[in-house]
Amino acid sequence: MFDIDYAKTPVTDFYGINCFTETEMGKYLSDPTIRELKEVQRGQRELTSELADYVASAMKQWALSKGATHFCHWFQPLTGLTAEKHDSFISPTKGGKVLLEFSGKELIKGEGDASSFPNGGLRATFEARGYTAWDTSSPAFLKDVNGVKTLYIPTAFFSYNGEALDKKVPLLRSNQALEKQTLRVLRALGNTKAKRVVINIGPEQEYFLVDKKFYDQRPDLRLSGRTVMGNLAAKGQELNDHYYGTIGDRVTVFMSELNYELWKLGISSKTQHKEAAPNQFEIAVVYDAANLSTDHNQLLMDVLQMVALRHGMVALLHEKPFLGVNGSGKHDNWSLSTEDGTNLLAPGSNVEDNLQFLIFLTSFIKAMDEYAPLIRCGAATAGNDHRLGASEAPPAIISIYLGDQLTSILDTITMEGCCAKSDRQFVKMGMTMLPQLPKDLTDRNRTSPIAFTGNKFEYRMVGSSQSMADPNIYINAAVAHVLEEVALRLEGAQDIALESHAIIREFYQDHKRIVFNGNGYSKEWKEEALSRGLPDFKDTVSALPQLVNEKSIELFEKQKIFTRSEISSRLEINLQTYSKQINIEASIMVEMCRKFVIPSVIRYVGTLADSIAKQEAIGFEVAIQRQTISTVQNALNQAIEGTELLHVCIAKALSYKDEVLKQAQIYRDEVVSQMQNLRSHLDLMETYTDKTFWPFPSYDDLLFRL
Incomplete structure (x- = not known):
């Protein structure tokens, strides 16, 4: 939870305290150095190693004063999410001691495994080298997770050959x-x-x-x-x-x-x-x-x-x-x-x-x-x-x-x-x-x-x-x-x-x-x-x-x-992402049906049948109950069949792994269609099944229980 003092403190007193803004820079850098950095941000001069060292030293002092022990280059690969690799500020010295260091070189450039991120064929598996480069126009910030503070440095991400492997580089372009x-x-x-x-x-x-x-x-x-x-x-x-x-x-x-x-x-x-x-x-x-x-x-x-x-x-x-x-x-x-x-x-x-x-x-x-x-x-x-x-x-x-x-x-x-x-x-x-x-x-x-x-x-x-x-x-x-x-x-x-x-x-x-x-x-x-x-x-x-x-x-x-290769890679990545997302949804649907819904409804149908038999034995009218059990049983049979059909559709789509567009088309035309068909039977069963038997929280629970 946040520090209770914030509730008593004007927003103006703490706004931006975890961001290395120009105001924060002014506490650690001279005015001429800040002006130079702003000229770099505006594209009016090149970033020199000397300026990078000044800024890195200031960032380190600021981060350490806030309680940070690590820094990371924070970038936006083609997963659509963010990525980060953390390094500590420590540097071992003789005698088993350490210094806390952060150089301009570490600020400007980092290195990661480019082959492990989506690249759409821009990089082969054995061509692993990728770089992160400091984005001077986006200020560094501190991320505080339950008191653990890390310096985050916004960066671009590109390959050994200079191809953009992220969303920031083409946006800046x-x-x-x-x-x-x-x-x-x-x-x-x-x-x-x-x-x-x-x-x-x-x-x-x-x-x-x-x-x-x-x-x-x-x-x-x-x-x-x-x-x-x-x-x-x-x-x-x-x-x-x-x-x-x-x-x-x-x-x-x-x-x-x-x-x-x-x-x-x-x-x-x-x-x-x-x-x-x-x-x-x-x-x-x-x-x-x-x-x-x-x-x-x-x-x-x-x-x-x-x-x-x-x-x-x-x-x-x-x-x-x-x-x-x-x-x-x-x-x-x-x-x-x-x-x-x-x-x-x-x-x-x-x-x-x-x-x-x-x-x-x-x-x-x-x-x-x-x-x-x-x-x-x-x-x-x-x-x-x-x-x-x-x-x-x-x-x-x-x-x-x-x-x-x-x-x-x-x-x-x-x-x-x-x-x-x-x-x-x-x-x-x-x-x-x-x-x-x-x-x-x-x-x-x-x-x-x-x-x-x-x-x-x-x-x-x-x-x-x-x-x-x-x-x-x-x-x-x-x-x-x-x-x-x-x-x-x-x-x-x-x-x-x-x-x-x-x-x-x-x-x-x-x-x-x-x-x-x-x-x-x-x-x-x-x-x-x-x-x-x-x-x-x-x-x-x-x-x-x-x-x-x-x-x-x-x-x-x-x-x-x-470049032509960069945009072609994005088409391949986006199609693959589409297929993977649908595959996850369809696969979990099959698993939920097989492991939870079908066994639960079978138990419920059995319990309902036993109840009807007992009522019938003592002369109760059970026509309505029999209609209910018939409806549920029919939906159950349809769901069992639909689950297996969905499994077959998934297998068919997976077989086209080397044809990304064709695979995506099968997921759209066959897998999604079968998911919709199966869902109609599952949702019908939920309306008739005793809540104590239904294995998952309902929409009522999810949408009206806060």
Whole structure:
């Protein structure tokens, strides 16, 4: 549990105390040294060994003063999780003594076994060498686990030959590519003051909480993160009483400690509330630079799970832990700003006259339309297949919600060839005691995959367990490509204003098919999207191959984000991950049926049959009881047969281990289908089986017992 003194201490007194921020650096480094490091972070100078030694010494002193004994390079391999290798600060000396040392060399570079991480063929098993390299733009931090403190150093991970083996390297490359093209556009528009551009993202993290005692009794939750069987409780989310509801005492205390732990790490958790499904919650943090925000989200998921355990609960990050209620996503709020905080997607008081805003807006529209298949890949996972288009997450068809007012402005520009005027609208409340409120340019649309929300785009498709890196790499790459075209046109234009208007009109006219302000869940939209020619990749297996179509590869290579071999490796890894996830879920389903459900229901049927026989012997009417036992027996027979069929399907899929796409297709088409069929019989049996016989905690236990 957290130190009780924190409850009496202002947040400002302990915020960031476990993060090696510039403030903490100032206690151990001179101002000139800090300035040099900031220049390295901005890409204005190379990191020297002398500077690295200064920073390493300061980090060590800071970490030791906090009670740390070890340090580790913390990186994000292609597992989608984080990885770390710990080393102590000790260095033996003569006489059986030790010194506490940490050099610039140890700070800058570490070495690990690259062959033991997913690499998609980039490394052979015998080619084991991989490196971690200090990411100077993401501050080091201390992780405190029950008083054991370790210095964590965010790093990139790459192979002996320089291939990216993680999610950080391509994210940094994509940030750099987008910053370069954005600055070119700003220069062409006459902005000579902006020196840097920051890609900002703000993730909203959804999760479930369940009592650990029930979690421990569910092999499917423990091994796969979701329930592969389970009948809905009598009450779900149909009353809409959970969303934004009063937070219970147990969860309130948990959230309080979670915030303390995050704030100490310098993670600015801001908003927390109940979500739509029972025992589902959300936490959102303040926007930050894409790389840092991605690191923080990975750390947040880790801390979330750690703190939940302290309170006898388990935090579930799977996209669909429970069938029949909403799953969990992660909204990716994306925007561009200059280093002085000017948001390039924020309209002015007269939006129509704001050429800069409209150029960046229509460039984003064009990028999302041209590279819709790639953007779809940013949300392609086995877990997310359960959510997309299921009235809890956007459909798999990429579209953009702009709102009626902004759409009208763009339509007017397209038709009339100029930026028309319009008066600002107000929300009239109809009550004199409430003031008129300026009306936002857009309403909100929860059915849209990408929604413009006033000064940012909200990419709503990301799964709750995903890293923020991939979705933002693909968005950054697509927008950088379009802005490069804009820069070339503006740089060669004789009249910047005329060319700007031409770009806005052309981009919107050619790509407005992707703009849709209606109900994305409706059948009519799917039909209309098809008529508009919008791609619809309904599942992960059909979406992922779009990573390596020639258009995607050309984009990545031109923007210097991925080489052909690097992106090909990611396709293989992602397909393998999909297959492995489905295999785990299907295998545990077979095991739960064979070892628990089938024997338990057989015992229950036997007990029920004995009871019926005794009642019949003394003249009781047993027609209804016989109907019940017939229903259960039939479902039991179907379950026994279905379990064996599922086992056969798994074996078939495993036989295609050397054909990753074919294997994934079999898991999708045959294994998942058979799991759904088997589940229908299992869930029916649960509704008829005495609870004392049913071997697992029910949805009632899992969702309504906190």
